[in-house]
Amino acid sequence: MHAPDRRPAVSSALSYCDPKGALRWLEQAFGLEPYMVILDADSNLAHSEMRFGDGVVMIGSEWSENHRSPASLQGKNTQTVHLHLSPEMGEIDAHCARARQAGARILREPETQFYGDRVYSAVDPEGHIWTFGQTVKAMTSEEWDKASGLKTLSRLP
Numbered sequence: 266m267h268a269p270d271r272r273p274a275v276s277s278a279l280s281y282c283d284p285k286g287a288l289r290w291l292e293q294a295f296g297l298e299p300y301m302v303i304l305d306a307d308s309n310l311a312h313s314e315m316r317f318g319d320g321v322v323m324i325g326s327e328w329s330e331n332h333r334s335p336a337s338l339q340g341k342n343t344q345t346v347h348l349h350l351s352p353e354m355g356e357i358d359a360h361c362a363r364a365r366q367a368g369a370r371i372l373r374e375p376e377t378q379f380y381g382d383r384v385y386s387a388v389d390p391e392g393h394i395w396t397f398g399q400t401v402k403a404m405t406s407e408e409w410d411k412a413s414g415l416k417t418l419s420r421l422p
Contacts, residue, residue: 276314277346278323280332281391284310287324290390291315294367295397296354297322317348342394345386350399357399361385369395377401380409 281287288310291297297315305311313324325332350357358375364387365371372394373386381402387395406417 273320276321276323277344278325279346279393280325281393282326283391284313284324284326287389287391288313288315290367291322291324294364294369294389295348295387295395296360296363318351318354320348322346342392345394345396347396347398349382350397352399354399357383357385357397357401360397360399361387364397379413380404 279287288299288302292299292315295317297317299313300316300321301312301314302310303312310324310326315322315324350360354360361371361375368390369387371385371387373384373396375383375385377383378398381400381404382398383401384396384398387397389395404412409415410417
């Protein structure tokens with residue numbers, strides 16, 4: 266069993282109708298790595314954590330009226346989880362193909378953005394929306410502002 270030896274400052278927690286199935290699917294489709302799985306006395310998933318690079322996503326069951334899967338809310342989402350692929354994780358187009366082959370519904374095909382990242386969006390079997398990005402061209406904020414016509418600030422004026 267793994268002890269929680271290092272924790273990111275921010276992580277997401279997602280609720281699923283079938284959290285055990287979600288763990289298996291997220292590993293197969295998106296390459297998340299199971300890190301911690303806690304079962305209750307009836308072998309139901311009490312808590313789990315999956316790693317992606319240096320980040321953690323917690324996967325659990327629906328445990329209150331306020332913690333539900335999109336599958337229980339007519340597909341509604343209030344958040345999107347974004348995962349950034351390092352070069353060591355492989356190319357993003359291949360990652361998208363792997364997700365599609367595992368049954369992910371691709372909302373947005375891989376496309377290079379004005380800020381130098383190649384990004385795609387996918388939906389898992391219960392309706393959670395995931396986005397994936399990979400830097401393909403390192404750019405300064407001045408360069409992407411010029412390319413987009415937008416203005417990048419460090420905070421609101």
